[in-house]
Amino acid sequence: MTGARETAARDLEGAGVLITGAAKGIGAATAAAFAARGAVVYPTDVDADRGRAAAAEYGAAERFKVLDVRDEEGWGRVVAEMEADGHPLQVMVNSAGAAIRASLADTPLDGFRRMVDLNLVGTFLGVRTAARHMVAGGAVVNISSLRGVVATAELGAYGASKFGVRALTRVAAIELAHKGIRVNDVCPGSIDTEITAVPDFDHVDVESYVRTIPMQRRGAPEEVAEVILFLAEPRSSYITGVDLLVDGGTGAGVTTPTKNNLDKNTEN
Numbered sequence: 001m002t003g004a005r006e007t008a009a010r011d012l013e014g015a016g017v018l019i020t021g022a023a024k025g026i027g028a029a030t031a032a033a034f035a036a037r038g039a040v041v042y043p044t045d046v047d048a049d050r051g052r053a054a055a056a057e058y059g060a061a062e063r064f065k066v067l068d069v070r071d072e073e074g075w076g077r078v079v080a081e082m083e084a085d086g087h088p089l090q091v092m093v094n095s096a097g098a099a100i101r102a103s104l105a106d107t108p109l110d111g112f113r114r115m116v117d118l119n120l121v122g123t124f125l126g127v128r129t130a131a132r133h134m135v136a137g138g139a140v141v142n143i144s145s146l147r148g149v150v151a152t153a154e155l156g157a158y159g160a161s162k163f164g165v166r167a168l169t170r171v172a173a174i175e176l177a178h179k180g181i182r183v184n185d186v187c188p189g190s191i192d193t194e195i196t197a198v199p200d201f202d203h204v205d206v207e208s209y210v211r212t213i214p215m216q217r218r219g220a221p222e223e224v225a226e227v228i229l230f231l232a233e234p235r236s237s238y239i240t241g242v243d244l245l246v247d248g249g250t251g252a253g254v255t256t257p258t259k260n261n262l263d264k265n266t267e268n
């Protein structure tokens with residue numbers, strides 16, 4: 001029981017919550033979900049117009065901050081502002097990210113570096129900020145991906161960055177446990193956001209892809225947000241260093257192809 005009281009996970013009511021990539025998609029849904037639980041949300045993004053508009057919907061427009069997750073000094077500024085406001089960093093959700101899709105042979109060096117810089121270095125800077133400034137009883141939730149668990153053709157750069165996020169999560173969980181800070185990640189499967197609304201993904205056959213998902217549908221950002229909430233709340237107080245897949249069953253295994261099983265899956 002040593003230290004149990006000092007390190008008890010904190011409730012979200014009034015908690016200072018920093019969320020990156022909060023202008024849209026999973027980050028926006030997560031910010032709204034935390035606000036609904038009474039947390040004091042600091043939404044951040046590079047897209048100020050959309051970020052502020054999204055934040056206005058849950059009453060946090062005045063707390064929106066422009067933060068490029070690759071900007072080392074920017075992190076310090078946001079955390080200092082939270083402390084000055086009397087809402088020190090208790091929860092951090094690292095949702096900022098993007099994807100490129102290409103075979104390794106066709107991946108340009110600057111594209112590979114962009115994935116590592118945004119998805120992995122950006123998350124590293126967040127985790128390091130938490131290690132230095134987060135209050136005891138706090139929680140970090142990183143967003144990896146099912147593609148950071150299951151290697152996927154044409155997602156080499158993205159997948160490498162997301163496998164890396166899982167490594168960071170584990171190391172941080174071990175290093176920060178004694179401070180009462182928990183660090184976990186979620187690994188979404190296919191979630192209905194704009195992340196794939198780029199030309200790289202035009203050739204993906206979405207209908208056929210959805211038929212390979214055991215649940216036969218894409219997920220909603222709100223379904224990921226609920227899991228992120230859980231990992232930040234005292235309900236998950238003994239969980240740290242894990243990946244939680246939110247993927248409709250895709251990562252559970254494979255269906256052996258037969259002449260009719262994929263069609264059968266769509267009958268309902």
Ligand SMILES: NC(=O)c1ccc[n+]([C@@H]2O[C@H](COP(=O)([O-])OP(=O)(O)OC[C@H]3O[C@@H](n4cnc5c(N)ncnc54)[C@H](O)[C@@H]3O)[C@@H](O)[C@H]2O)c1
Nearest residue numbers: 021023024025026046068069096097145188190191193195
């Ligand atoms: N949508 C999916 O299917 C899916 C699946 C697995 C993992 N993810 C991960 O979830 C996270 C959120 O993705 P999403 O689907 O909501 O995407 P999205 O495109 O809807 O949102 C991403 C947000 O990140 C912001 N952003 C981009 N570059 C940034 C930077 N340098 N600094 C700060 N913010 C920046 C964008 O402006 C945008 O608001 C990403 O890390 C993504 O890799 C998404």
